[in-house]
Amino acid sequence: MQPPKLDWAKSWLKSTKQLYIQGAWTPSVSQETFDSINPSNKEKLAALSLAGKADVDLAVKSARTAFENASWRGMNRRERATVLRSIAQLIRSHQAELATLETLDNGKTYQESFYDDLPESADVFDYYAGWIDKIYGGSVPVEKGFINFTQHEALGVCALIVPWNFPLLLACWKIAPALAMGNTLIVKPSPFTSLTMVRVFELIHESKILPAGVLNLVTGDLEAGEALSRHSGIDKISFTGSTAVGKKVAEGAASSNLKRVSLELGGKSPNIIFDDVKDLESVVARSFQAMFSHKGEKCSEPTRFIIHEKIYSEFVSRLIPKAEAIVCGDPFDSKTQQGPQAHEGHYQKILNYIELGKKEGAKLLCGGGRDPYSEKSGGFFIRPTIFGDVKNNMRIAQEEIFGPVLCLIKFQTEEEAIAIANGTPYGLAAGVYSDDAKRAHRVATQLDAGMVFVNHYGCYDFASPFGGVKQSGWGKEMARHSLEEYTKLKSVWVRYS
Ligand code: NAD
Numbered sequence: 001m002q003p004p005k006l007d008w009a010k011s012w013l014k015s016t017k018q019l020y021i022q023g024a025w026t027p028s029v030s031q032e033t034f035d036s037i038n039p040s041n042k043e044k045l046a047a048l049s050l051a052g053k054a055d056v057d058l059a060v061k062s063a064r065t066a067f068e069n070a071s072w073r074g075m076n077r078r079e080r081a082t083v084l085r086s087i088a089q090l091i092r093s094h095q096a097e098l099a100t101l102e103t104l105d106n107g108k109t110y111q112e113s114f115y116d117d118l119p120e121s122a123d124v125f126d127y128y129a130g131w132i133d134k135i136y137g138g139s140v141p142v143e144k145g146f147i148n149f150t151q152h153e154a155l156g157v158c159a160l161i162v163p164w165n166f167p168l169l170l171a172c173w174k175i176a177p178a179l180a181m182g183n184t185l186i187v188k189p190s191p192f193t194s195l196t197m198v199r200v201f202e203l204i205h206e207s208k209i210l211p212a213g214v215l216n217l218v219t220g221d222l223e224a225g226e227a228l229s230r231h232s233g234i235d236k237i238s239f240t241g242s243t244a245v246g247k248k249v250a251e252g253a254a255s256s257n258l259k260r261v262s263l264e265l266g267g268k269s270p271n272i273i274f275d276d277v278k279d280l281e282s283v284v285a286r287s288f289q290a291m292f293s294h295k296g297e298k299c300s301e302p303t304r305f306i307i308h309e310k311i312y313s314e315f316v317s318r319l320i321p322k323a324e325a326i327v328c329g330d331p332f333d334s335k336t337q338q339g340p341q342a343h344e345g346h347y348q349k350i351l352n353y354i355e356l357g358k359k360e361g362a363k364l365l366c367g368g369g370r371d372p373y374s375e376k377s378g379g380f381f382i383r384p385t386i387f388g389d390v391k392n393n394m395r396i397a398q399e400e401i402f403g404p405v406l407c408l409i410k411f412q413t414e415e416e417a418i419a420i421a422n423g424t425p426y427g428l429a430a431g432v433y434s435d436d437a438k439r440a441h442r443v444a445t446q447l448d449a450g451m452v453f454v455n456h457y458g459c460y461d462f463a464s465p466f467g468g469v470k471q472s473g474w475g476k477e478m479a480r481h482s483l484e485e486y487t488k489l490k491s492v493w494v495r496y497s
Contacts, residue, residue, distance in 0.1 A: 002096040004110050004332055009100050013046040017198045019055055019219060020205065022062040023212025029054040034191060034220070039107040039340040039347075040331060040379040048194055051220035056186070056227035059216040063157040063184040064233055066213030073154045073182030077132050083209045084129035084180060090203040091122035091172075098168060098196050105193045106167060107340040107380070108294050109331045116294070121172040127462040128180040128482075135181075135483050137490075145497040152487040154182035155260065156235030159228040161249070163241045164190035164342045165297040165402075170264075171197055173466075174238050175215075177482035183236075184214050188228060190241075191221040192343045225249070232257040238485065240264040240299075243400075243426075243471045250474075262475030262485050264299070264467055266400040267428030270421035271302030271457055272411075272443065274434040275310040283433045284318045290431070290457040292326065292384055295338050296404035299472075300429040302457050304390075304397055306420050309410045316388060316408065320366050323384040323406075328371035338371075340380040341403055347380035350403035354385055357396040362387035362407070392420045400426070414443065422448045428468035431457035450476070 016033055018025040032050040037043070051059075066072060072080070091098065098121075099113035108117070137150030160174040167189055178185055189197040201217050204210060218224050225245070229237055229252025236259055239249045243265040253261045271290070277283050291301050307315050331339035341347040354368055367385030374381045382404055390397050390407040397407045411417040421430055430449035434440040444452045450468040453459055460466065465476040475485055 001111065001114050004100040004103070005097045006100060006332070008097060009104060012199070013195075017046055017048040017194070017219065019049050019051055019059070020201045020215070020217035021055070021059050022065075022216070023205070025205075028052060028220075029058070036105055036192065036195060037343065038104055038379075039342055039344075040377060042344070042378045045104055046195065048191075048198070048219045051188075051218035051224040053223060053227040055218055055220075056224055056231060059186045059218050060157060060231055060233040062213040062216050063186055066211060067154070067156050067184040071211035072179075072184060072214045080180070080182070081129040081132045084125045084132070084176060086207065086209050087204060088122040088125035088129070090207060091118065091125070091200060094199070094203060095119075095122075098199060101195045101199055102168060102193075103331045103339070105195045106164060106342050107331055109336055109339050111334070112294055117166055117169045121169045124172050124176045124462060128176040131177075131480070131483060132180050135480065135487070140491070142493075145495060147494040147496060149492050151490050151492065152181070152483070153490055155486055155488050156183060157186065157233060158183045158236040158238060158486060159186045159188065159231075159234050161188045161225055161228060161237065161239045161241065162190060164193040165294065165299070167193035168196035168200065170240050173477050173482070174240075178238070178486045179214070181483055181486040183486055186216045186218060186228065186234070188218050188220065188224055191219065194219045226252060229253055230256045234259050236260040236262075236486065238262045242266050246473070262477075263473040264477060265428075265471060265473045266402070266426060267299050267301075267468060267472050268304060268398065268400055268424045268426045269300055269302050269429040269431070269449065270304045270306050270447075271431035272306045272417045272421055272433065273308065273311065273315065274432075274436070274439065275308035276436050276439070277311070277433050278435050280311065280314060281318060284315060284322070287431070287433075287457055288319060288322045291406050292323070292338070292404055295341060295382075296384075297342060297402055299402075300451065300458070302429070302431050303401065303405070304392075304407045304409055304420075306409045306411055306417050308417075309412055312408075312410050316365065320386065323366045323386055326384045328373050328381040328383070330377070338381075338384065338404065341382060342380075344380060346402070347382065350382055350401055350405060353396055353399070353401045353403075353405060357387045357390075357394070357405070360394045360396060362394060362396060363389045365408070367404070392423050398424050414439065418443060418446050422446075425471040426468065427470035428472035429453065
């Protein structure tokens with residue numbers, strides 16, 4: 001692992017970060033700014049331009065002009081693929097710099113940023129570069145005298161709104177396929193974590209690999225997000241964030257120009273562990289890692305372990321010491337396993353949920369509040385918290401907490417486990433551990449979730465669709481599915497007789 005670039009970051013953070021519109025850096029029309037705060041110590045990292053409605057109008061104009069002049073979608077496909085590969089390379093060659101910014105801004109450990117977020121942010125551009133000449137329509141057998149074929153066309157101007165938990169990575173998951181298909185884009189990162197996106201835009205700008213207006217960046221929050229959702233000049237909005245805001249985005253799209261919408265939203269994912277598992281220690285270890293890495297701020301993490309009553313006590317006795325051993329602290333310290341929660345409002349929300357769990361009568365098995373490092377640093381550190389004897393109708397089992405707080409729920413029968421697993425408004429991911437292959441398959445088919453992990457919670461690959469059902473979202477990311485999200489399918493009829 002390359003060491004962090006803290007001196008470089010200190011100097012880079014001194015200047016106010018501006019919006020990027022029509023291939024140039026510009027302050028917001030209002031000249032207003034907001035601060036990005038380091039969650040490890042509450043210190044200001046940098047000031048950023050605060051985009052509002054007027055800035056969104058300018059960004060839409062810029063993206064629309066670039067779409068109409070076809071400087072990007074009209075580019076030779078091989079050249080377009082080369083541009084995507086160059087972006088991958090830019091990210092790769094600035095891995096330590098970007099990982100440093102991500103850790104400063106989000107609080108995840110430098111190791112997590114360096115090994116989890118950064119490589120994938122680069123690789124996804126290579127993956128979609130490879131797709132550019134591999135997505136094509138088909139010839140349709142229709143009535144005699146006609147030829148009918150389909151073709152995939154770029155959608156137009158796409159707005160991409162992302163949250164703060166994997167700031168650069170989740171943006172790249174959208175930018176790469178949307179660019180691959182020839183669209184022009186407006187990216188809006190979370191106000192809590194915009195810095196890595198700003199830096200990647202700088203690198204792209206300096207390398208002059210994209211025509212002006214193809215990529216636009218607006219930093220800001222609700223006003224910019226709402227303006228994007230409601231703008232009639234946008235053809236598609238791809239949103240990752242909370243279910244509550246996702247509903248507003250869908251409303252904004254419906255009440256304006258009915259732009260296409262895809263939503264990657266919250267989760268309350270179950271992880272069922274049957275009593276037939278032979279290697280309980282590895283099940284506990286894998287489940288623990290899936291739940292508590294990235295400080296429990298992962299949408300698909302298994303926040304409800306549904307454990308057969310026969311192995312419940314042994315499972316708990318193996319699980320708790322792992323949580324108690326977690327070291328919270330400076331995310332740049334190699335001994336630290338868990339950094340601060342991403343921002344103060346979120347930190348308070350998690351602490352409130354922990355208090356709620358105690359009041360609701362769940363049994364607090366470990367954690368239960370701030371980590372002492374919070375006092376020392378002024379940052380937002382929470383002890384990994386596990387509640388036992390949780391009932392699935394408790395609010396801590398129904399509502400997304402999005403932090404290091406785990407619910408343990410006992411079950412007796414397979415039917416009961418499935419009912420508990422499916423018994424929330426969410427359907428992002430689900431896990432099942434069983435050494436009985438028939439049972440594992442039977443249960444997997446009945447879990448109402450977009451992704452089901454059998455005997456290894458948390459597998460991801462660009463080739464496999466990612467996304468939820470129910471109130472966890474609309475649509476899929478990754479693989480060919482993302483490309484379909486950023487294209488429109490045209491059916492062409494030709495009469496030949
Ligand atoms: P959030 O919904 O508060 O914000 C997400 C983004 O929406 C931010 O960029 C924000 O500025 C913007 N926004 C805020 N109000 C808006 C509005 N009215 N209209 C349009 N945009 C608006 O979410 P968050 O707190 O940043 O992130 C955490 C949430 O993201 C969790 O619920 C988590 O489950 C979810 N998430 C889902 C996935 C997934 O793939 N399903 C992945 C990561 C995170």
